[in-house]
Amino acid sequence: MSELTDVWFRRFRRVAQPRLRLVCLPHAGGAASMFRTWPQWLPDDVELLGACYPGRQDRLGDPCVTEMAVLADALTGALLPLAEQPLALFGHSMGASVAFEVAHRLEHRHGVVPGVVFVSGQQPPARYRNSQAHLRGDEGLLAEVDRLGGDGTRFLDSPEMRELLMPAIRGDFALMGNYRPDPGLRIGAPVEAWVGDADCDVTVEETRAWAEATTGPFGLRVFSGDHFYLTSGTGTEELALRVNERLSPAAAGTP
Template sequence: MRLVCFPHAGGAASAFLPLSRALGGHLDVLAVQYPGRQDRRREEPYHSIAAHADALSEVMEPLTEGPYALFGHSMGAVLAHETARRLVTAGRPEPRRVFLSGRGAPSPLPGAHDRLGSDTEILAAVGALGGTGRAVLDDPELLAMVMPALRADYGALGTYHWGGGSPLSCPLTVLVGDADPVVGVAEAAAWRGHTTGGFDLRVLSGGHFYLDDRTDDVRDIITTSLLVAGSPA
């Protein structure tokens, strides 16, 4: 079974390298490389969630010919959910399961933590979240390289809102750190309303980037959900 992973705002496909290694031998792990970073850094990043999800769903269509699942962290959770909805609308098979990490359920208004109007606010938000991106903030050359993507990603999140629509019918697994400064457990639990299928909420110790320290636990949650608990490849 394929597991397609969607990175956080400002993040790149390499963010999922540890998880990919942990899942080796269990799943075929693919990670989305958004434009505007790493090997796609010369490409213009998307400035809206809708445009980004439209492009992702088009690229994803051939991958739906076999069993697949989606995993999105933070902004990636929004994109994984919106991409799944577009695939269903296009008549493609639903994912076996969607894993939504480090993000509260979508709401009619953009979240307060997404409405950042300046580079200073963006950098303060990224610094407060911690994670592997912390080292980038201390390197002026690296920072200059990632700022266009960060501006675009936070700009997209700052204008995103939930416009309604039918829930998915595939099961959702929602993961959140118990010390996440921007996503509370209640906000994460609200994803329950976005599926008519099964729902599983997992609260792990750690902050917004709990995944950096709990990779093995996340691996076990994924493999149990997909390969053991009634979701055979």
């Protein structure tokens, strides 16, 4: 990988000759490490990379990005050296919006169409509702994080961890609060839109509307769980196995 690619992505499985690369984009306040266990459930010929946004983990000293266009442009540029092999993108919550914006840039600026784009726990551009939690101070942000749920909220009970994590949470929620997607954007890649059946932030009907954001094939899957269905209980394994299923060479439309 190039130096720029190394900055923006963590490779959790290295494959000498990958059939495709799965690039995963975390939620607001999240980190690449949330995908570190996925290799055990993925096809052996799929290379796995997690996006490392600024302001967390080993990029703790880098200023957070608060504009979607800046983040999507940077990630797109960092992905281009990897585009000699087919790409698939997976994004959850904020990461789903980022994945869609990156997919649009790859296709319309560089002629690279991902084999599939997984969008999880997020409204599509035409239905997007931007949160104003970033305008309510840290207490408002913490209340929003608590409302959305997920195992990660327990780390915020520690003052030390809260001090470490809050810059990324502030930056990411500001990014999503500032985000004004073009409702007319379309990509040619197949889209798989996934959601938890008890998600307090995204409805199944809103998730189904991702079909309007692609001119390619569309699939909808509803999982058991809340907004963070993919990190609770056996949710990670179930979701990763479904990704495996979709990326299998036998799957229709697989690159």
